[in-house]
Amino acid sequence: MTTITYRDSKSSSGLHFDVGSLLQKVSHSWQQWQAAREIESMPFDIRKDVGYPSAEAADERKVM
Template sequence: MTTLTYRGGGKPFTSGASRFDLVNYAHRLVLAWTRWRTAREIEAMPFDIRKDIGWPSTDDSKHRTM
């Protein structure tokens, strides 16, 4: 078993349940990055294409009728 400490302080990192937490965090980070990148790619598309695929525009509040 390997034990690592960060700069000699804090709790030691041991392989086990803590590793699962780290993998889960990394997975959530990758998903957030993918969502951010996809949103940027869609926002870079022309307005007409975004409208055709149903992407909400930033100025929807101007066009709503009540």
């Protein structure tokens, strides 16, 4: 005898969400924020040496 079950990934109530996925997104955002803070805390000369764009170049790319 074979029993087949079906698991629906979406809850019908609309309140179900994936906690693991949410935690991954929060963790990734936090890591990006920390990396940006570390880079922006460096002197301009070091940022230039590692290829981090200047504020003027970043603004020009947004306009285009």
